[in-house]
Amino acid sequence: MTGASSLAFPGSRTLANWWRQLAPYEPAALWTGYLFLHRVEARVDLLETQTLDRFGHFLLQALDLECRAAVASTASPTAASTCEALQRRMGLEAPFIRQLLFGLAGQGLLRDSAGNHWTLTELGRHALAHERYPRRHQGRRSFTFVERMTVSGQRTATPHFLGLGDAFGVPWDAAAEGPFDPELLHQCLYQPDEWKSRYGFPAEVQQVFRLMGNGDWQNVIVDRPERVLVVLAIGRKETAEQRLLGFAARPDGWVLESREPVLNLAAAARDVLPELTNDAAVDDWRRAWQAWCQVRQLPPAEAGACRLACHGACIRISAPARLIQRLKDARSDLFRSEAWILAGEAYVRQGACLELTATY
Numbered sequence: 001m002t003g004a005s006s007l008a009f010p011g012s013r014t015l016a017n018w019w020r021q022l023a024p025y026e027p028a029a030l031w032t033g034y035l036f037l038h039r040v041e042a043r044v045d046l047l048e049t050q051t052l053d054r055f056g057h058f059l060l061q062a063l064d065l066e067c068r069a070a071v072a073s074t075a076s077p078t079a080a081s082t083c084e085a086l087q088r089r090m091g092l093e094a095p096f097i098r099q100l101l102f103g104l105a106g107q108g109l110l111r112d113s114a115g116n117h118w119t120l121t122e123l124g125r126h127a128l129a130h131e132r133y134p135r136r137h138q139g140r141r142s143f144t145f146v147e148r149m150t151v152s153g154q155r156t157a158t159p160h161f162l163g164l165g166d167a168f169g170v171p172w173d174a175a176a177e178g179p180f181d182p183e184l185l186h187q188c189l190y191q192p193d194e195w196k197s198r199y200g201f202p203a204e205v206q207q208v209f210r211l212m213g214n215g216d217w218q219n220v221i222v223d224r225p226e227r228v229l230v231v232l233a234i235g236r237k238e239t240a241e242q243r244l245l246g247f248a249a250r251p252d253g254w255v256l257e258s259r260e261p262v263l264n265l266a267a268a269a270r271d272v273l274p275e276l277t278n279d280a281a282v283d284d285w286r287r288a289w290q291a292w293c294q295v296r297q298l299p300p301a302e303a304g305a306c307r308l309a310c311h312g313a314c315i316r317i318s319a320p321a322r323l324i325q326r327l328k329d330a331r332s333d334l335f336r337s338e339a340w341i342l343a344g345e346a347y348v349r350q351g352a353c354l355e356l357t358a359t360y
Contacts, residue, residue, distance in 0.1 A: 004151040004347045007034055012292065012333065014254040015340035015351050018231055019313075021258040025235035025245055029313050031276060032231045032249070033348030036147040036172055038159055038180045039224040043140050045207035050107070050135040052127045059100050060109065060120060060128040062089045067119055082118045107135065141205065143185055146272060147174075151345050160272045161188050163200020165262035167248035169226035180223040186210075199272065200265050231256060232276065232348070234267055242267040244276075273348060280343035280350045282308065285315055288341040289354070298326060313351070315341065318358040327356075 010018070010032060019030065052060070066085045086097050101118055104110045109124035120128065127133040145159035159180065174180070186208055188201050196203055209219040229249045234242055246263025249256045270276035285308055293303035307318040319327075333339045334354050342349040 003153055004034075004345055007347070008251050009033070009342055009349065010249075010254050012340045013338060015342070016333070016338040016353070018249075018256050018258075019340070019351075019353070021256055022231070022233055022235065022245075022247070025233060025237045025261075027233040027235040027245075027313065028242070029234045030231065030351045031233075031348050032342070032351060033229070033275070033346065035164070035228050035230055035348070036149065036174075037164065037169070037226045037228060038145040038147070038174070039226050040143045040145060040180060040182075040185055041140055041222040041224070042143065042182075042185060043138065043209045043219050044205050045136070045138055045209070046141075046204050047134055047136050047206050048204045049132050052131045052133065055100065056104055056109075057128070057131055058090065059086070059097070059104065060124060062086050063110070063118060064120060064125075064128060065089070107133075109133070136206075138209075141202070143188075143201075145180070145184060148272075148274065149347065151347070159184060161185075161199050161201055162269070162272050163202075163263070163265060164228075164230075164246060167228045167230065167257075167262045168250050169228035172225050172227040174223070174225040180221075182208075182210075182221045185221070198266055198269050200263075200269070230262070232263070232270075232273075234270070244269045275344070275346050275348040275350070279310065282310065284343040285310060285341070285352070288343045289315065289317070292339070292341050292354070296330065296332070298323060302326075309357075310352070313353060314355050315352045316355050316357045318360060319356060321359045324356065324359050 015030075015032070018032075019027070022030070063082075063086065066082065066089070083094050083097050083101075086092075087094050090097070101110060104124070105112060109121060109127050110118055111121050112118055123133055144162055144164040146162045146164070147155060147159050148157040149155055153176070161184070188196070189205065189208060191201065193203070195201070211219045211221070229251055231247045231249050233245045233247075235245050236242060244263065244265045244267050245261045247256055247258050248262050289306065289308060290300065290303050294300065302320050302323040305320055306323070309316045327334055334356060337353055337355065339354040340351055341354060342351050344350065
């Protein structure tokens with residue numbers, strides 16, 4: 001396991017640039033760091049809502065009208081006459097209509113009674129009324145579980161599901177903590193709907209198949225451990241509700257993918273990561289401030305004499321007049337609200353903008 005102290009973290013100007021990029025999301029707090037994930041792939045049973053395409057909807061409408069007309073006239077059309085009637089009504093070629101009929105029948109929306117009479121099933125009538133329908137099928141899905149660890153890489157709690165999308169990552173060796181326990185994935189199915197909504201577990205997953213024998217390779221669960229760099233924020237966008245937003249980043253060049261979050265959950269989901277539930281301690285901010293001053297060759301005594309106060313994503317600093325003058329002479333980013341620091345030594349660290357409020 002890679003310790004937190006050996007990983008690279010972004011500097012002041014990078015954090016300031018990221019904050020500007022995230023401005024449309026109205027962030028109120030910001031963290032950045034590394035998540036150690038288990039990308040777990042499993043075969044599942046899905047119940048998904050399928051949208052009916054326009055051609056399919058037109059065909060169901062036309063067939064419903066033909067069926068009603070047949071009932072009213074007490075006629076019993078053959079398959080051929082049904083296709084001919086649809087051909088006249090829709091103005092399409094018979095082979096294309098037959099292809100559509102068999103396609104919708106394969107989705108359970110139509111039936112061909114005795115090979116001579118196309119009718120809508122109950123599911124087909126639901127699709128006709130709502131232009132969508134529930135569809136059950138099987139497939140393989142990927143689920144993301146995040147590790148909770150100390151700064152030295154020791155697990156503090158079992159991995160927890162978190163609905164994180166695709167992000168650039170690198171493999172990490174999870175052997176020290178043992179293999180991923182598939183039972184954690186099975187347990188997610190029995191969680192209440194509120195839990196699934198909070199952490200982003202897909203509601204359409206009805207079952208996770210278990211490996212029952214040596215030849216049952218389709219049900220094998222695959223774990224791909226992955227370390228990703230993310231920027232996390234508590235923000236809003238097009239809603240009054242605070243959200244936990246996560247964005248993928250790359251250490252190579254510190255590029256932030258801010259167009260679309262890879263994580264978008266209720267703010268309550270941050271309880272998965274303890275670094276997000278407790279604000280950094282004042283001592284952590286002070287050490288980060290002194291490190292910022294040291295890089296800029298400011299006198300340690302003057303940096304240590306400053307008074308710090310935390311206000312959301314801002315650290316307000318009361319500094320000696322002498323230090324203020326040194327910063328002015330150096331044309332510091334601090335006067336342009338572009339000086340940022342990260343607090344703590346954990347894998348995920350809280351960020352804040354530095355702001356001078358007073359001199360003495």
